[in-house]
Amino acid sequence: MSDNLLDVHIRHTLHTAHGVLPMEVDFALARGQIMALTGPSGAGKTTLLRLIAGLIHPKTGRISFQNDRWLDSRTRLHIPAQDRHIGFVFQDYALFPHLTVRKNLLFALAKNQSPAVVDELLEATGLAQLADRKPAQLSGGQQQRVALARALVRKPELLLMDEPFAALDPEMRYQLQDLLLQLHRQQAFSVILVTHDMGEIFRLADRVAMMEKGKLTHFGTPSEVYLNEQTATDGLVIYGEVLTCEHHEDTLAATAWIDGKIRRLSLPLHYENQLRPGVTFTLHYAGGNADLRIIET
Amino acid sequence: MDTQPLILTFKLAGITSVLLLVIALPIAYWLVFGKFKGRGVVEALIGMPLVLPPSVIGFYLLLAFSPSHWFGAFIEEWMGLRLVFSFQGLVIASVLYSLPFMIYPIRAGLQALPPSLREASYTLGKSEWQTFTQVLLPNCKPAVLTAFVLTFAHTVGEFGVVLMIGGNIPGVTKVASVAIYNEVEALNYPAANAYAMVLFAITFIILLVVYSINNRLLRVRQPA
Known part of the structure; x- marks a missing residue:
């Protein structure tokens, strides 16, 4: 058994505004880490996130999660998104417009899962007062909280977030980054987070993967990547x-x-x-x- | 005024609309989310009743339903049904004839939903069926309602197909539109007018109600 939670080896084809690019990505994520995925737009960050989630199929590749195989193109294994047990926070939040905040969270409950977790999360994310509102009646920051809370209902071990805080003003972004860190400490899930925000990377991430034209160009701690040298981790x-x-x-x-x-x-x-x-x-x-x-x- | 043709008209329209709803939901879903080649061919076929004269469809159905054709013979042998000049035949013909009126609005409604809704449901562990019934359908209610009512109204207004394969049998195939035609032929204008007025009033009220409901549904989804 390896120490890695997630092991990703993917070969895919990216269709970008600049034409077709080969995508080659190999990396591993340790348990409990927060990894920032960054790079210019069109580099394939969202595609990589969706490949890991199982929402799209790569040309070839392998993905393993703990001791499970999620994907192995050699044996035509493809575990569907439903069975990967991840949380996904979409860029547009993807809240269900016809359901209240509480029902959005209740929807996410797994079979036989106690609904108590919904109230805990509503409390932890400060949404208890807003539980009976529809998403359209919430501010951007509140919607983002709902999306985060909903993604955590099934207690996933891996949370994938696609530019989750990009649309928020700086103060709200700080609050939500703190909320994420707080929930991360309590529930010990791992995170892959697409972001362009340097402050966010240094605030949140244990690892940074920088992506360009379908390939990972840099991988390491934020200081390794941005200071371009090895640095002591106890600093x-x-x-x-x-x-x-x-x-x-x-x-x-x-x-x-x-x-x-x-x-x-x-x-x-x-x-x-x-x-x-x-x-x-x-x-x-x-x-x-x-x-x-x-x-x- | 003989109310039988009116009752028959609304019975035919009701049965046709319910049957079509059941048929159209999976087809529309498949057209939007299915992975297959030849989607264009299927879409063109579904749209044919929009452009073909009803008499063309009626003519081919008449041939197919007749007991001398393999399809008509098959139905008659296995189900004991004769489809020409029968109510069941009318229902089948109406279903085919109104197919695009049910499928196109539902397809448009499904297409208009953000793809992330479906994907969010999948990442929350929900199956395709659960996603369709609990996320996608509730969020395209206006489209489904519009489709249902358009189909109903279109079937009420059917004339050519009915005349070709149904004929004019009172209580079986003589619907209101055919009755109006008969009364006009017989120079019985007051009777024709009575049927026409009833059709006009009822269809207007139905459309009015539906568009009011739709406007309300759409308003609810907009932020205040």
Whole structure:
């Protein structure tokens, strides 16, 4: 038995706006990890998510999940989406318009599953007050909560999310990222999340897979991928945006927007030219040394 | 006024619409979501009654239903039914003749639904059947209602096909549209007018009710 929860090897054909591209993807995801899937549009991110969910068939490939085979093109094995026991959060939320919030969640119950989980999730996602409303009567952030709660009703071990927070304003996005982290801690599912948001990647992801033209070009921790080097995993990575930067006697006094708060940083002088307001950076503490990198955006 | 032709008309339209609903739901689903080649051929065949003169359909059905044809002989032998000049024959002819009126609106309704609804249901472990009955159908209620009523109204208005294969047997195949024709032929205009007025009024009321319901259903789905 391997330590990996999910093992993916896929060969497929992508039909993009720029023509037909071969898609070749191989990666493994460990149990409990959150993986961000990122890259330019048309790279095949959503297609990859749908292939893993079993909503489309690849040309050839293998997907295994724990000790189960989900897909093996050599033996023509294709476990349908229904039996993969995943949660899927769609970009357009895909809430059932004719059902109330509560009934959207009740719909997801597996046979013989106790409906108590629905009330727990309504409570955990702050939807209890809205349970009798139809999706059309909810704001975008509320609809997103319903979609997330509904995807978790069957207690999946793998949650697939297609740009779940992209349509929300920054404050709502932070709230929902926190909600996801909180639920992730409680229920210990793994996540694959399509996102373009650098902050989201550093906030949420243990792993980043960067995809371009149907292939994974980078794979690793966010700092490995974006700092382009191996870094100690016991370090502390801070992601932020420079607001101001002033030259004091022997240090730089910077203020930065970090994790939703304004913070003061004291940094070595030689960063002066790089730290202009609006620049995003990572600050990596490991073994007592602070290493600052500017992210190209 | 003899009410028998009117009753027969609405009986025929009711039975035809219910039968067609049962037939059309799987066909429409298959046309939208099925994976097969030759979809165009099937769609063209279903649409034929829209463009062909009713007499063409009536003529071929008359040939097929006659006991000298293998199909008519088969039905007569196995089911003891003679389809020419009978009510059962009229029902079959009406089903074929109104096929596009039931299938096309339902197909359009299913096509208009976001694909993610179906996929969301699958990822929540629901079968194709559960998805169809609990997610897709409830969300295209207006389309199904429209299809049902169009079919009903179209069958009420049927004339050519009925005349070709049903003839003019009182209480069996003499529907209101044929009765009107007979009364006009006999220069009995008041009787023709009575039938025509009743058909006009009833079909108008049905359409009015349906479009009111549909408008309400559609409004409910829009955000306030």
